[in-house]
Amino acid sequence: MCYINPRVDFAFKKLFGSEENKDLLIALINAIVTEADQVVELELRNPYNVADYLADKMSILDIKACDAKGRWFNVEMQIGQDLDFDKRAMYYWSKLVTDQLSEGMMFRELKKTISINILDFNVVPKREEFHNRYRIMNVATGDDDCLHDMFELHYVELRKFRKNYDEIATALDRWSMFLTHAHEIKRDKIPKQFLADREIIKAINAVDRMFDEEERNIYEVRMQSLADVANKIASAKAEGLEKGREEGLEQGLEQGRYQEKLTIAHSLLSLLDDKGIADVTGLSVKQVQNLRK
Numbered sequence: 558m559c560y561i562n563p564r565v566d567f568a569f570k571k572l573f574g575s576e577e578n579k580d581l582l583i584a585l586i587n588a589i590v591t592e593a594d595q596v597v598e599l600e601l602r603n604p605y606n607v608a609d610y611l612a613d614k615m616s617i618l619d620i621k622a623c624d625a626k627g628r629w630f631n632v633e634m635q636i637g638q639d640l641d642f643d644k645r646a647m648y649y650w651s652k653l654v655t656d657q658l659s660e661g662m663m664f665r666e667l668k669k670t671i672s673i674n675i676l677d678f679n680v681v682p683k684r685e686e687f688h689n690r691y692r693i694m695n696v697a698t699g700d701d702d703c704l705h706d707m708f709e710l711h712y713v714e715l716r717k718f719r720k721n722y723d724e725i726a727t728a729l730d731r732w733s734m735f736l737t738h739a740h741e742i743k744r745d746k747i748p749k750q751f752l753a754d755r756e757i758i759k760a761i762n763a764v765d766r767m768f769d770e771e772e773r774n775i776y777e778v779r780m781q782s783l784a785d786v787a788n789k790i791a792s793a794k795a796e797g798l799e800k801g802r803e804e805g806l807e808q809g810l811e812q813g814r815y816q817e818k819l820t821i822a823h824s825l826l827s828l829l830d831d832k833g834i835a836d837v838t839g840l841s842v843k844q845v846q847n848l849r850k
Contacts (some may be wrong), residue, residue, distance in 0.1 A: 561764050563739050566618040567779045569634035574605040574620040584756035596624045628670040636677040641839035675713045688718035725750045769841035
């Protein structure tokens with residue numbers, strides 16, 4: 558049985574961001590992107606390295622890779638709720654574009670960038686589908702005109718994935734089932750829906766033996782930190798909403814949302830740095846710095 562939760566970003570980074578598991582990353586990407594963007598080979602640009610993590614060079618545990626056609630991919634697993642993840646997703650996508658350019662390069666050398674965000678919370682409103690894809694479209698025609706086809710962003714919201722094993726129909730269904738049910742899977746009783754998928758089988762066999770003692774300790778600390786943050790956010794949300802109710806309807810709700818962010822930020826001061834708190838709450842780094850004062 559898998560005792561490591563592959564949705565925890567540290568575990569996800571090693572499972573899909575290690576050189577020995579590039580085939581898993583390729584399979585995951587190909588399960589999400591369109592037929593036209595299928596990947597054959599990848600070069601990891603920020604491969605998993607526990608030394609980097611310990612040196613605090615890997616505080617953001619996303620995976621950057623470039624394929625044989627020059628296309629760039631950013632894959633991130635986010636388990637803790639982020640109140641402004643849509644803005645964060647756009648920021649990291651734009652970084653993926655600008656980081657391609659070195660001094661002297663021309664804009665025409667920029668390659669297509671695909672941002673894949675796998676989330677353990679919901680971010681897309683009014684949509685029941687767990688996988689949503691975004692591109693730049695011409696509003697008048699509803700077509701992308703192939704004019705801005707360098708941009709593509711995916712959200713895979715695991716909370717919206719509610720299929721059972723008998724309903725699995727696609728490779729993305731299999732990966733979503735693995736990510737959400739890994740703790741239930743026994744190696745001697747692997748569901749029949751996984752048996753023909755060699756990458757899923759490899760992931761099941763790898764996930765529990767991929768950590769040495771030092772890495773397992775890091776994983777446990779990360780798990781506890783995520784639990785602490787989640788509890789603080791839940792408490793702060795309740796407190797913020799209550800203050801909003803007390804102050805009136807429209808103005809109260811607006812103030813309540815702002816107060817909620819402040820309360821969450823206060824509760825995270827001892828857990829995260831200023832940038833991390835800003836990412837979670839949607840406050841600016843300067844606002845967080847002022848709170849510390």
